[in-house]
Amino acid sequence: MQVTETLKDGLKRGYAITVTAKQLEDKVMEKLVEAQPDIEMKGFRKGKVPLPLLKKQFGQRLLGEAMQETIDGAMNKHFEESGDRPALQPQVKMTNEDWKEGDDVHVEMTYEALPEVPELDTSKIKVQRLVVEPAEADVDEALASLAETAQDFKDRKKGAKAKDGDQVVIDFLGKVDGEAFEGGAAEDYPLTLGSGSFIPGFEEQLVGVKAGDKKDVEVKFPDEYGAEHLAGKDAVFEVTVKAVKEPVAAAIDDELAKKFGAEDLDALKGQIRDRLSAEYAGAARQVMKRAILDELDKLVDFDLPPTLVEAEAKQIAHQLWHEENPDVHGHDHPDIEPTEEHNKLAVRRVRLGLLLADLGQKSEIEVTDSEMTQAIMNQARQYPGQERAFFDYVRQNPQMQQQLRAPIFEDKVIDQIAEAAKVSEKKVSKEDLQKAVEALDDE
CATH class of the missing domain: 3.30.70.1050 (Trigger factor ribosome-binding domain)
Known part of the structure; x- marks a missing residue:
């Protein structure tokens, strides 16, 4: 041969x-x-x-x-x-x-051919890590938000009209073609207007009712309704309004804490403080990661495979076009030619991608099975009721596995670089951290 x-x-x-x-x-x-x-x-x-x-x-x-x-x-x-x-x-x-x-x-x-990636001394990299301590005001704001989610309802003044967000206590009887149907009746049912828990159009017709009112609510069951004998049918609900109540936030006390699994209010505040600290640390890590990538981009330069850069530029252009045209979900649109800016960004991404892959390979960094399982489970939560099907789909789809594995691998390489780099800490306010995070999207 x-x-x-x-x-x-x-x-x-x-x-x-x-x-x-x-x-x-x-x-x-x-x-x-x-x-x-x-x-x-x-x-x-x-x-x-x-x-x-x-x-x-x-x-x-x-x-x-x-x-x-x-x-x-x-x-x-x-x-x-x-x-x-x-x-x-x-x-x-x-x-x-x-x-x-x-x-x-x-x-x-x-x-x-993939290029030879030059050796890099990551100890020369200098970056800042932003540090934010949760203020008491932040904890109090989070507590108030929790109290709203645990809201209760109290009777409005006699004769008050129901508003969106109010709770109406009703008796109702539903009929199709003049005949009552199974499951279409209830007494003393608490319905929060605007919750979307009833058939489309039902709750909207109860805005403005008062306690003691009787009202016929006319709706049409969706064509895809679960009960086939009701799907697509017109219905009339005879509704009697027994009470109109306004939402009130729950009291911020030990009882509220127990609703959220804490022993008392101090323990709940501690949990909130820990959660805020974790959120701030996560945001600060994203800012530092960008700073590390910027430093890497300055330190290395090597030839890149033109086809990789071209493919990356087309993908960037395509993604940004869809972000600017959110109503177009398919790919039935004109060809999108990458701009000079897209090509410049593609060069950076390909170069950094090859560099991180090389650093990870030399350091024998691997994504563990448990890390992959956790990543799949996190994605699966976006599909309630179909978690098992999604899990099986990923297990049978190497390309999907790679999409989940790549960011985990990249983050592990970045963490290793950060350990070797010279990292100084800088205490900032929550607002300054937010500005730094927002600036990431502007670049």
Whole structure:
């Protein structure tokens, strides 16, 4: 087998591969010898069919398979010996299209090699870590928010009209075509207007009612309604309003704390303080991560595979276009040409991506099974009731696994860089941290 270099221009590589007819013949015979013990044929005992007969029967069928395996073997051997790592799947094509059995096979292989990443002393990197201590005012604000979520309701003044957000206590009886239906009646039912817990259009018609009112609420069941005998049907609900109540925030006391699983109010404040500290630390980490990436971008420069940069620029342009056109969910739109700004950002992302991958590989950083499982579970929570199906989908989809694994790997590399870098701490206010986070989106 011959492998001859035909192109070496920057990171572009080209090779001519020749697989001789004898090599193909030997590969086919190798496959036949391997299969011979299990083959049965009329007139012969199992495993005793002569090789010439097997070749006549199956040789043509095995030739294509042998050709592919031989070419793949030549490519793999080339990458092992050269040390090249292709940026994308190499392009391979036969150059003697008039090939027939008995001829040598001539193949052209082209690819772009991943560059050699220069050594980097991460101890030279200097960054700041912003530190925010939760203020009592922040804890009190969070407590007030919790009290609102644990709100109660008290009777409005006699004759007061119900507003959106109020609770109305009602008796109701639903009818379709004049006939009451199962599950369409209740007494003393507390309904919060605007909660969206009833059929679309129901709650809106109760805005403005007063205690003692009787009202016929006319609605139409959705076409996709769970009960098939009601789906798409018009209905009338005879409603009697027994009370109109306004929301009131729960008292901030030990009882509120117990509702949220804390022993008392001080314990709840401690939990809130810890949660705020974690949120601030997470935000500060994102700011420091950007600062580390900026420093890395200044410290390294090396050639990049043009196809990787081009693909990244197109992806950036496509993503930003959809963000600017949120009503377009599919991909039925004109081609989006990357701008100079998109190309510049693509160069940065590809260079940093290759650098982080190299640093992680040299440090033998890996994403553990438990980390992957946690990442999948976090994503699955976005699909209530379908968590198991999502979990199975990811397990069977290598591309999806890579999408989840990549940011975990990147964060672990960044953490390692931060350990070696010179990191100074700077205490700032919550507002300053918020501005720093907002600035990340502006860049």
